[in-house]
Amino acid sequence: MKAQDLIAQARAQQRTALDEYAGKSLLTEYGVAVPRSATVKNANEVDAAFARLKPPLVVKIMSPDILHKSDAGGVKIGVKSAVEAKDAINAMAASPRIKDARIDGYLIEEMAPAGQEIVIGGLRDPQFGPLVMVGLGGIFVEVLADVSFRICPITRLDAEEMLAELKGAAILAGARGRKPVSRAAIVDALMKIGGENGLLMQHMQHDGDISEADINPLMVSESAAVAVDARFILR
């Protein structure tokens, strides 16, 4: 589905944000890699979906009422078989924090290769227009607020300088015996989000339809970056 259609559909459904599947479809439109996935309405549709995907998989609830899926028990990782997936879906549907919510369905995704969690965000400043943000995931962004902002559109040099100014930048080079991760892949993703023809320039300018964006996490390995979760707030 095209970007404008995804947004129009969410609006038609009176949503204030894109659901995860629509958000990832939007990222795909701009060339940001997302895990291969399928959506199902219920456990009965799992077999067909499973045939197209490569385990291990992750199953996630899709509900406009649930913002923090993990906290609500709406995420099951390491799912290896269709039977496990059906069990997970049935368990979620019956769980106390989900059973009264509106459920759009379930997202079944291939699991991204392990790597460093990165956060990329977008925000519309009333005076300066779209801003793009990057930070390292987990405590770096949540506790230390170790993030860097730029005004869109950014150049590749801007993107590289954003990464260099993070206090945790050494982690990317492979601190404490870890493997280094691909800075080029992060810079590519930043350009697709915050560059000249990026997502934020298209959707966050004066009359743009998106007010805020979180890609959290972007999982970055030695060679690639995959957006594992994404949230777009509509204006």
Place this chain on the structure above:
Amino acid sequence: MRVLYCVKTMNKNNKLREFSPLFEPKTVAVIGASAKSPTLPNHFIRRIREFGYSGEIYPIHPSATEIDGLTAYKTLADTPLPVDYAYIAVAGAQIPAMLEAAKGHVRFAQVISSGFGEVDEGKDLQDQLVASARAGGMRLIGPNCLGIFTPRGGVTFAEVGPQETGTVGVVSQSGGLGTDIVRRGLGRGVKFSGLITVGNCADVTPTELLEYYFADAQTKVIGMYIETAKDGRRMFEMLRTQKAAKPVVILKGGRTQQGLLAAASHTGSLAGDDRVWIALSKQTGCVMVDTLDQFIDTLLLFQSLTPQPQHPTQRVTLFGNGGGASVLATDYFAKLGLDVTPFGAETIAALAALKLPPGTSITNPVDCPVGTLQQDDGRVAEKILDIIYGSGKPDALVMHLNMSAFVGRSKPEVLDNLVAAALRVQEKYPGQAHFVLVLRSDGEPTLEQRKREFRARAVALGVPVYDEMSNAGHALAALKSHERFVWSRSTDSS
């Protein structure tokens, strides 16, 4: 590329042509001057006459025929020649009708009066003011500001002395701070190509004035005090296109919480504060400073020194008297990202061969007690500096003199000789190192007087002078950041 270049040149000429009458007005109208008792506009008339303004002055008054010896006119449309600049300080509610009555006879109106958009009940009046300026065919500056200081135009809003036209162009959103910048700046040796206070920026924006300063050949460095950038997007795009072709120093007042208030996302909650201004400075090479002193210190530095982007300031040599002061400065400079690291063996050997008296440290910082510095009436400095420049090759040299320590021990000319020696060495190695002087004193009146004279002489020779090492450090760090930006963008193809 060629088309783009033409567009840029055209815009540049447009801004120059549009704003030149503001900075060099041939005709000035004044609204609010009284024939009976002196008001602020009467003082304005006196000030610009004293400041050397040589064009026409037209007081505008509904009934008086003469004010301060000048023929008065009833409206802005009645003056013999069209008005380049109108200075307006009367009750706000009367102004819209006055502007509208100008009927294309006025180029710029600066409204000093307040009670407009800066207060809730004045917002409508400000809208009227803008509409009437448009209807009257002029550009509006302010309201709620103090005026313009333009030595080349002979116009000033402040009581000030020197009339020399300099190279520092400033835009200030605050009038009071504008006065501080002019007065303190002049006292420290800053020479202005212009300073304009813009208040509420109801029509002419800071961005337009920055564009003018970029286009203006007289202006070499640009300063801006800003609280809100209503046209932030345009400012960003303009500054980005300029790529710091002239250094821009920004003093930002008022932290915004806008990002935080509306945040529905994680990113939103992390925005807030001044992150957008930090982003702006990183992407456009503008230098952000935190205090009025740093603002003036940094403007003075860029006025005096020519940036060397091909070798950004990094390695600094400290040379002077005061062991503790140079140790403290070494630590402080390191915090600012500048290196005061010891010389290599060759340089140290060459300095050692001078056989300077005991108590002299020659590794960098080069710490010379007064006894050493006054050798040969201060000419010893030339030998030391020659070795430092020739062999140590620093990016910047900070010469610091604790003036108190010379009192009663040296001939008065020692200080002169020291600085003269430094300047001779500077000349021998052109473009090699930025030279900065720190004159430390203890506030004792005769010493302060000497320092003032000294400062004036040094600044006239293109040497920026600071009161303390930390001030010099901040200014050099700003220079470093400007040079690095220009270098990184000149080699960037992304």
